[in-house]
Amino acid sequence: MKKWSLLTLVGADQTAIVAAVTRVLAEADCELGETSMMRMGGSFAMMLRVRHENQDLAALLKDVCDRLSLHLHIDDDVDSSNAAIEPDVNITVYGADRSGIVAEVTSKLADAGLNIIDLETALAGTKDKPIYIMTIEGQARQGVDALTKAAESISDGVELNIIPIQTLRA
Amino acid sequence: MAVLEIIHYPDDRLKQASDTVTLFDQSLKDFLVDLEETRLSGPGAVGIAAPQVGVAKRIAIVDLTELKKPVDNHGHLLMINPEITQWQGMEKGREGCLSVPDFTGNVIRAEKITIRFQNSEAQWAEFETRGYEARAIQHEIDHLDGMLFLDRLVSRRADLFQRKVYKK
Numbered sequence: 001m002k003k004w005s006l007l008t009l010v011g012a013d014q015t016a017i018v019a020a021v022t023r024v025l026a027e028a029d030c031e032l033g034e035t036s037m038m039r040m041g042g043s044f045a046m047m048l049r050v051r052h053e054n055q056d057l058a059a060l061l062k063d064v065c066d067r068l069s070l071h072l073h074i075d076d077d078v079d080s081s082n083a084a085i086e087p088d089v090n091i092t093v094y095g096a097d098r099s100g101i102v103a104e105v106t107s108k109l110a111d112a113g114l115n116i117i118d119l120e121t122a123l124a125g126t127k128d129k130p131i132y133i134m135t136i137e138g139q140a141r142q143g144v145d146a147l148t149k150a151a152e153s154i155s156d157g158v159e160l161n162i163i164p165i166q167t168l169r170a
Numbered sequence: 171m172a173v174l175e176i177i178h179y180p181d182d183r184l185k186q187a188s189d190t191v192t193l194f195d196q197s198l199k200d201f202l203v204d205l206e207e208t209r210l211s212g213p214g215a216v217g218i219a220a221p222q223v224g225v226a227k228r229i230a231i232v233d234l235t236e237l238k239k240p241v242d243n244h245g246h247l248l249m250i251n252p253e254i255t256q257w258q259g260m261e262k263g264r265e266g267c268l269s270v271p272d273f274t275g276n277v278i279r280a281e282k283i284t285i286r287f288q289n290s291e292a293q294w295a296e297f298e299t300r301g302y303e304a305r306a307i308q309h310e311i312d313h314l315d316g317m318l319f320l321d322r323l324v325s326r327r328a329d330l331f332q333r334k335v336y337k338k
Contacts, residue, residue: 086274087264166239166302167264167274170217170232170309 002051004033004077007061011070013044024064025050030057034084049077087117087137088165089144095158097123097130105134105154112150113142137165174208174223176268179318181224184269188219188226188314191250194292198229202248202290206231212268217306219313222269228252230310234303241302252287252311254280255296263305265319275323279305 009021018037025032025048033049050057057074065072091114093105102121106114118137125131140147144164151160177183191198201220209218209231216237219230228251234243259281266274283304286296299307309319 084272084274164239165264166237166241167266168302168305168309169213169215169266170268170306 002031002053004049004051005057006075006077007046007048007050007057008073008075009046009048009061009065009070010043011065011068013039013042014068017044017068017070018046020064020068021046021048021061021070024061028055028060029053030055030060085115085117085139086167087139088167089114089138089140089147090163090165091134091136091138091147092161092163093134093136093158094131097125097132098157101132101158102134105158105160108150108154109136109138109147112146113140114147115139115141140164171207172204173211174204176208176212176222177224178269178271179320181269183224183226184221184313184318185316186221186226187316188221188228191227191229191288194250194288194290198250199290201225202229202231205229206248209233215268217310218268219310221313221316228314230307230314232303232306232310234306237302242300243303244297244299247287247307248289249285249287249307249310250289250292252285252307252314254283254285254308254311256282256284256298258282261301261305262324263302265305265309267309267319269313270318270320275319276325277309277319277322278324279308279322283307 011017022032031051033051035048037046058072061072095101106116116136116138119134121132121134123130124133144162147162151162154160205218205220205223208223209215216234217230217232220227230249230252232247232249234241235246257280260278261281262276262278264274265277281304282298282300284296284298285307286294288294312318
């Protein structure tokens with residue numbers, strides 16, 4: 001009986017990390033599901049859902065992790081469903097950088113029914129005037145109007161754009 | 171009348187360009203009825219193109235009249251030999267496809283287009299449309315050219331501040 005595990009690997013960024021890790025998995029007949037991998041600062045972070053015959057993934061990946069100095073974390077996936085949840089709202093947030101923007105925005109939007117599916121943030125601008133940028137895709141479980149209303153109470157200096165996603169099916 | 175079988179990628183027929191329709195006869199009208207019935211049998215599809223039922227002809231249907239959130243539209247469109255003659259602007263939106271089950275992704279489309287096409291009597295119509303209807307038409311015409319929305323996927327990072335501003 002095959003099962004799904006969620007692997008998280010993080011290490012200093014270098015060329016061909018993805019190739020090295022996925023090669024080992026492929027040669028051991030592990031199948032990949034959803035993955036998300038990106039450079040973050042000077043690190044490279046990978047999250048992979050892997051379907052396999054109850055193998056010892058830590059042992060399997062030990063050599064490649066040692067060679068590339070990657071930290072590995074394994075979660076046995078409790079939810080084996082592969083179905084993606086559809087976002088129905090896209091939110092962009094930006095403003096002069098200060099501490100607490102993400103906490104404030106996500107708390108207020110969560111209270112108004114936002115279920116975050118995907119969130120990314122970046123730091124940009126100049127050194128003396130840094131700005132913070134966040135993009136969110138999610139589900140507005142109490143409707144988009146509830147999010148728009150909640151956004152009114154977010155502090156000045158943080159710009160929010162809340163745009164419904166109307167997925168075209170054709 | 172019949173519901174036709176929707177073919178799914180990686181069926182090669184979805185990647186082939188379709189032929190111009192030259193014969194405007196009863197069999198074309200019968201096919202349009204079947205194609206519409208097939209569209210309506212699917213889960214909320216606003217459009218369908220002949221290649222999605224394995225027919226390599228330049229025929230598509232777009233209908234935005236029944237959306238839960240209403241959008242501007244030109245009614246129920248049966249389009250034969252459709253062509254886009256002008257494009258303007260760019261806009262990101264999320265799309266899915268009857269021929270690619272269980273996946274939706276972000277695609278950039280022209281915001282405003284001019285479209286011309288024939289009806290089942292071979293008469294030409296031409297108009298300008300924008301937004302959601304323009305997106306649906308571009309999605310369907312891509313099918314006639316052997317293109318899928320998968321050929322046009324963009325990452326979220328690619329267009330961080332692309333904003334949709336509708337002004338009437």
